[in-house]
Amino acid sequence: MDTRRALDSTAIGSMMVICLLWGLQQVVLKATAHDIAPILQIGLRSGVAALLVWMTMALRGERMRITDGTLGPGLVVGGLFALEFLLVGEGLRHTNASHMAVFLYTAPIFAALGLHWKLPSERLGAVQWLGIALAFGGIAMTFLGRSQGTGSSKDMADMLWGDFLGLLAGVAWAATTLVVRTTTLARAPATQTLMYQLVAAAVLLLMASLVTGQTHFNPTPQVWLSLAFHSLVVSFASFLAWFWLLTRYQASRLGVFSFMTPMFGIVFGAWLLSEPIEPNFLIGAIPVLLGIVLVSGGRWLDNVVCAFQRLYSRP
Numbered sequence: 018m019d020t021r022r023a024l025d026s027t028a029i030g031s032m033m034v035i036c037l038l039w040g041l042q043q044v045v046l047k048a049t050a051h052d053i054a055p056i057l058q059i060g061l062r063s064g065v066a067a068l069l070v071w072m073t074m075a076l077r078g079e080r081m082r083i084t085d086g087t088l089g090p091g092l093v094v095g096g097l098f099a100l101e102f103l104l105v106g107e108g109l110r111h112t113n114a115s116h117m118a119v120f121l122y123t124a125p126i127f128a129a130l131g132l133h134w135k136l137p138s139e140r141l142g143a144v145q146w147l148g149i150a151l152a153f154g155g156i157a158m159t160f161l162g163r164s165q166g167t168g169s170s171k172d173m174a175d176m177l178w179g180d181f182l183g184l185l186a187g188v189a190w191a192a193t194t195l196v197v198r199t200t201t202l203a204r205a206p207a208t209q210t211l212m213y214q215l216v217a218a219a220v221l222l223l224m225a226s227l228v229t230g231q232t233h234f235n236p237t238p239q240v241w242l243s244l245a246f247h248s249l250v251v252s253f254a255s256f257l258a259w260f261w262l263l264t265r266y267q268a269s270r271l272g273v274f275s276f277m278t279p280m281f282g283i284v285f286g287a288w289l290l291s292e293p294i295e296p297n298f299l300i301g302a303i304p305v306l307l308g309i310v311l312v313s314g315g316r317w318l319d320n321v322v323c324a325f326q327r328l329y330s331r332p
Contacts, residue, residue, distance in 0.1 A: 028266050031258055032274040038255045040118055040281025042247060043105070044289055047114040049243045054231035056106035060222030062244060063102075066252030067215035073257075074208050081209060090200035094210065095217025097193040102218055103225055104186035112179025113292045118282020119159075119302050120183030122309070125275050126152045127191030129312045135199045138267065141312070148311025151304040156184065159301030197263055207260035215252060276309040 046055045074080070083091070108117055126149055132139035141149070160177060193214070197203065202210050226232050234240070262271055279302070286292040 036278040040278045043114040044285040052235035057226040059102045062247035063215045064219035065248035069253045086201040091213035095213045098214035099218045099221035101189035104182045108179040108182035115283040115286030117183045119279040122278045123187040124190035128194040131195040148308040152308025155304030276306045
């Protein structure tokens, strides 16, 4: 029986902080990309964060119990996690950080679809299906609506490719959530789940940076600050909080405030990187954000509608 709770004040406050940090991380990666390749930076931050998680586990007296049935799912989520950020790193070479934030955080849409078929407690209601339709319609608009936008056709194709990689990264993230929620990892400590992912990301992404020749590293103060932010705050603290939340709350409802992440990404991208906010992109992004809200909070909205129906159906 699934015993995960609906959102309370702890989950809401945690998600708001996490969304702000995750909206900022794409911008910081993009801002330092000329001094350190995004793939290399993500690989390094994952290695540092893995060390921090190991130290945390040691202080708590925890051990990695790979014989508890979590090794197989752990390797799968580790591979998916590495794939997600490989796609993010590659995508940021072609598109804006604000675009990446929007497409990466379509993950709740894909996760809700997967969980609908796997867990009875995560079944989608009518409002959530409407949200999914809006989100996919918005995604189509962001791609098709810019086919005749400003700029050269080469630059436009390059940006569309980066956007597509961001969308695939969202699918990979959703697949990670699905594996965490439907396997033995659902009962594993958050630190153990995170360790599987960080170690895999560190190994696979550092290998990918070597294979692709993306190893340039210019140790400026901004680069060191970026590495510290990504290692300590994003990959360690925020990811640990995210997986802790996944073990206690319904996954689809955790996305209630996830629409704030791409909003933060768009604002930070325009403010810190002076990225243009193209009207055609924004027109498509709005239904995507609305879709995320409806999918994540659809069950609550369904309950409100049913309550009003009962109220007005009384004689």
